[in-house]
Amino acid sequence: MEPESVKRFREYLRIKTVHPKPEYWECADFLVAQAKEIGVEHQIIEPVKGKPIVVLKLAGSDPSLKSILLNSHTDVVPVYEEKWNYPPFGAERVLMDNGEYHIYARGAQDMKVTGSCYLEALREIKASGKQLLRNVYAMFVPDEEIGGEDGMGAFVKTQEFKDMNGGFDIDEGGPSPNTTTYSFSEERTLCWVKFTARGNTGHGSQFIEATAIEKILPVIYKLMEIRDESVAELSKFGEAKALQQGHFTSVNLTKLEGGKQANVVPAEYVATFDIRITPDVDCHEFYTMLENLAKENDVELEYIKRGLVNVITDLPDTDPFMIAFNDACKRQGINRVPMIMPGITDARYIREAGIPAIGINPMFNHKLLAHDHDEHIIESEYLRAIKFYVDMIESMGSVSSS
Ligand SMILES: CSCC[C@H](NC=O)C(=O)O
Ligand SMILES: [Zn+2]
Ligand SMILES: [Zn+2]
Secondary structure (H helix, E strand, O other): OOOHHHHHHHHHHHOOOEOOOOOHHHHHHHHHHHHHHHOOEEEEEOOOOOOOEEEEEEOOOOOOOOEEEEEEEOOEOOOOHHHOOOOOOOOEEEEOOOOOEEEEOOOOOOOHHHHHHHHHHHHHHHHHOOOOOOOEEEEEEOOHHHOOOOOHHHHOOOHHHHHOOEEEEEEEOOOOOOOEEEEEEEEOEEEEEEEEEEOOOEEOOOOOOOOHHHHHHHHHHHHHHHHHHHHHHHHOOHHHHHHHHHHOOEEEEEEEEEOOOOOEEOOEEEEEEEEEEOOOOOHHHHHHHHHHHHHHOOEEEEEEEEOOOOOOOOOOOOOHHHHHHHHHHHHOOOEEEEEEEOOOOOHHHHHHOOOOEEEEOOOOOOOOOOOOOOOEEEHHHHHHHHHHHHHHHHHHHOOOOO
């Protein structure tokens, strides 16, 4: 028998909130219907037209206290459909040889599973008739996968967000490949940067000076050197490599453009990099280094997107919210290990707004398939995750001081 919570999760997965044209209103309709069924208030905020944010509220008995926020994004990244063994928006429930059911869909891990856990946990708590002390808000926001400027970035600036009076945010994490759970209270800083070199052109048989290629190559070499250094440092950690990656700056040359024909020396060459700066270094110093590198080589630099601040959540274990958080983890058999988020998430906007945020995903034994083909989750782990969130929400929502 398929649990009702799984049916609802699969319904959420079937909504094509996929870039570049996510069906945000279909998604909002689904979430509003959920709120009505669960019996909690909801609100739709649209700080940017066509990008609705849906917020569900589990009302606490003392609304003057700071609230607990549960954040999730509704959008998902595109798919290479031909590479999937199951339709990416079919949300098929497949019985595996080991007796486990898998649910296949884009967003199954990243991160509709978490959004569904919030919905199911609110449903359970509401149905139990218990009233918590603090307001709890589940937020469903668009556009995280494209930077979140029009989603959480815009939302945190609204009066509606301020009125929620958030005291602590539970946010996005990743499932664990084993039974250790990662928790994220800091992220690397995103830097997408494009270098354009211009130079002399002419016949491909000649020794032409000051070509675009000669200018761009030292820039590429230098950045690849930084990449090599990170790889070398990271490899020293052996098995613990994945856990440590956030302490190193990652560099990837993601686009290289230029040249028209084999015998024409290119007049222009463009190199685009996806760089993630570790919070262990000052991002402004890193930017100065990039700018100097460009200047020294007569290359133009343009930031496509970059972070300018990097706020981390650093609460002591004696903080009442942390006590409640850790207690719930312990009760649910979650062995929490801190890690720096390798990518960027909407939690950064919440931290910048002055609210502590921790990203977590309590599911065990999953291959990380965010943004990958055949993204799926193990049903029994989803069901266990719901229990985790029920406990976590009740625990955090009952914190009396702070
Ligand atoms: C600039 S938006 C990119 C956001 C994305 N976040 C999760 O995958 C990431 O690449 O980290
Ligand atoms: Zn995500
Ligand atoms: Zn993602």
